[in-house]
Amino acid sequence: MIQIQNLQKSYGKTRALAGIDLRVGQGELFAYLGPNGAGKTTTIRILTGLTQLTGGTALLNAHDIRTRSRAAKRQCGLVPQQINLDGELTVRENLDIHGRLFAMPGVTRKQRILELLDYVELTERAENLVKQLSGGLKRRVLIARALLHHPRILFLDEPTVGLDADIRRRIWGLIKKIQQDGTTIFLTTHYIEEAEFLADRVAFLDEGRIVALDRPDRLIAELGGWAVDQLADSGMQTRYYPDREAAREAMAGRDTGFTLRRVNLEDVYLAQTGKKVQ
């Protein structure tokens, strides 16, 4: 479980997080969305001990990240946005070093490495140097590494960024599988369909504040189920309607120049902030 109260972070005079309150339940898959610079990565960096917070408190499974940082770190696994594997080490060596950092005993560590290599379908690549792998394979190594020490909370910071659509969907399957094993997952992404497909709840972040937080279906329902995009002189205008019939009625008499579609999470975010998720 993740409990955050009034979490703040400033870099000099720049405020990256302006007071975040959040509670993520055990086994929940929580998506954290927002434009570049909104504070998504900063939140994850604070929770995983990579950056120090300026104010507020955060507990990971009841361990305060400030006063019980090592106990808190033992709770989490991190798949960072930037691939931070050691290119000069093999896949197995990368995993082995990680296991040692988390004080896993030798036999358990070796066994767990075999299990995870199989889990992410990389058994045959175990002795390859990481620098020889493709981006998608490196992402799978990152996921295996993050899971190695049996974390109860997994932080995924843009886990599919820059990957082809088929590999992205493969990783989604993996993420769902991890959640089914009872792991709490905290996900940041700018692929809105990723959040919509995976998340139990989503939070939208803007300028260091949460501007909306709920289940994706509820957020969408609040806005209306259907949207009509219409090209106007000022650019694209979108109107929302509670159902398809209402939308069609509003467009009655017009054959072209508009698109009728279902409302998605991006609409929710646009409506909340007037900005596009990036």
Place this chain on the structure above:
Amino acid sequence: MIQGFIAVYLREMIIVKRRFKRLVASMAVSPLLYLLAFSYAMGGEVKFDGFTYTEFLIPGLVAMSSMIQSFAIATDINVARFYWGIFEEFQAAPIRNAAYVAGEVLAGMSRALIAIVVILLLGLAFGVNLDYGPLLWLAALLNSFVFASLAVALAMLVRSHADQSLLTSFVITPMAFLGGTFFPVERLPDWAESILFFLPLTHASESIRAVAFGRVPDWRAYAVLAGVGLLCFLLALKTVNKARD
């Protein structure tokens, strides 16, 4: 604590193993050039206390190489920090700063040890065979402890690769030339000798040379190296948190 330390050290040693041939070649190039240039240029005419210049040079090169190679761990740390992002893997792990610093410092000292063996083998190739007793190794290891600890501390404080090379230019290069590697410090004017007394490398060169020449080294030099090393190690512990933001 121990597992974290082993993880950090092991990672560095795997990299050393993988680059071993290149590393040894790079460790040998400069000393070989110094030996070729100075030995043949000076011949047997220049003598210090009855020893040829080549014999004088070898202990100095042992001190200098142990300094340069142990300090080189800073470059590896910064490549891991700025290029690979590996440092974050260590930061996100539940290990103490002491485990991280000790692992990196020991890795720096291990590299220095390889460099010392390379110099001694080069010395043999040039017909130099001096006294390489335990006190020589102790001085060289203390010297590498000083500079590996300093390297970790500075690597945590710098913000880019460019800063790192500046440190090498302003700290290591002058010390390599002034710390008793190439000439006896006592031949300099008193004021210069007094300044050079504050360089750890001066104490390392003099101790290593004393042992190599079959003399009894000054124990105070060992105390200075151990003291400075400890201070640098403590500084490194303090600076690890600074690298966090």
